[in-house]
Amino acid sequence: xxxxxxxxxxxxxxxxxxxxxxxxxxxxxxQEMETKRKRGKDINKGRNxxxxxxxxxxxxxxxxxxxxxxxxxxxxxxxxxxxxLTYEPTDTWIGKYVQKCIKNSSDPFITAFTFIADRIQHxxxxxxxxxxxxxxxxxxxxxxxxxxxxxxxxxxxxxxIKWLQDLSHKxxxxxxxxxxxxxxxxxxxxxxxxxxxxxxxEQISFLEKVQQxxxxxxxEKRFIKLDATEKKEKLAEKCYRDILS
Numbered sequence: 404x405x406x407x408x409x410x411x412x413x414x415x416x417x418x419x420x421x422x423x424x425x426x427x428x429x430x431x432x433x434q435e436m437e438t439k440r441k442r443g444k445d446i447n448k449g450r451n452x453x454x455x456x457x458x459x460x461x462x463x464x465x466x467x468x469x470x471x472x473x474x475x476x477x478x479x480x481x482x483x484x485x486x487x488l489t490y491e492p493t494d495t496w497i498g499k500y501v502q503k504c505i506k507n508s509s510d511p512f513i514t515a516f517t518f519i520a521d522r523i524q525h526x527x528x529x530x531x532x533x534x535x536x537x538x539x540x541x542x543x544x545x546x547x548x549x550x551x552x553x554x555x556x557x558x559x560x561x562x563x564i565k566w567l568q569d570l571s572h573k574x575x576x577x578x579x580x581x582x583x584x585x586x587x588x589x590x591x592x593x594x595x596x597x598x599x600x601x602x603x604x605e606q607i608s609f610l611e612k613v614q615q616x617x618x619x620x621x622x623e624k625r626f627i628k629l630d631a632t633e634k635k636e637k638l639a640e641k642c643y644r645d646i647l648s
Contacts, residue, residue, distance in 0.1 A: 455579040455646050456533055459544040461617065462584035463610045465591030466631045467638070471584070472542045474639035475646070479538060487532050489525070490542040497521045511555035515567060518548045523574050530576060538646070545575055546583075550616040554609060564616060582642050583621050586631035588614065 458475075460468040469490075476488040492498035498521045504514040522545060532539050548571070549564050556563035588610035595605065621628055627645060629638055 455648075456537070457529065457539050457541070457576060457578045457580075458642075458646055459541045459546070459578040459581045460584070460642075461543065461546045461550075461581055462631060463550075463586065463588060463591050463613050463617070464605050465594040466584035466586045467594075467635060468582070468584050468631075469542050470635055471582070471638050471642060472540050474635060475642045476540055478639065478643045479540075479646070484538055485536060486538040486540065488540045488542070489529070491525060491544060491547065492518070492521055493525050495521065495524065497524065511552060511559065515548065515552040515556065518552065519567075519571055519574075522548070522571070526574070526576050533576075541578070544578060544581075545571055546581065546617065546620050549620055550613045553616045554612045557612075564619070578625060580645065581621075581623075581626050582645075583617055583626055583628050584631035584638070585614070585618075585628055590632065 460472040462468045472488060476486055479486040492501040497517065501514070501517045501521050503509075504517055529539050529541070549567050552567060553564040556566070560566055588607045591610065592605065592607060598605075618628075620626075629641065631638070
């Protein structure tokens with residue numbers, strides 16, 4: 404099990420009777436999400452945005468974001484900062500179901516909904532960490548869903564990225580900084596060709612579209628685009644300095 408994995412707690416109203424009636428925790432969580440959206444309740448309300456405490460690392464497979472996030476975590480930890488390194492999909496049962504959906508090329512709507520449900524639950528833990536004064540580094544977050552599932556849902560729904568954003572917006576935390584690692588799909592796949600089982604997402608034509616989606620999303624001020632072909636130590640140093648600036 405990865406570091407900082409936590410036990411998934413059921414949303415309000417979930418119990419064995421609900422499970423027997425086919426009201427799974429995932430369905431209940433999505434119902435809760437829709438209720439909050441209609442009521443206009445925003446999970447980001449009341450957050451102190453003066454400091455960069457919630458940092459996400461994004462990029463296509465093989466861009467090096469996982470390696471860089473670990474290096475930055477170690478740098479912050481070494482300097483005595485109270486820091487947590489987490490990731491998505493999570494190690495909870497729902498996160499593992501997300502991974503199963505990816506591996507089995509499940510229906511794109513099911514995959515998207517499970518990603519979002521996993522993230523909503525993850526945000527509860529992230530918010531707790533932030534409230535306790537921790538710096539939270541997250542390897543993949545919402546933009547991964549928008550970029551990847553945005554491609555999967557093409558020709559199945561109008562403007563899939565906007566649809567995913569509208570579904571997620573008020574139920575997830577907004578990062579203070581997002582580092583986006585840019586690399587040509589050919590180079591990224593060359594880095595990961597040693598993997599035994601490449602998932603369907605790890606194809607050049609697919610990753611080209613994913614990267615295009617990432618670049619569309621990167622217009623917000625919180626994004627910093629980085630050349631993923633630079634040395635990992637140099638990239639980690641850039642991220643580290645920005646977080647503390």
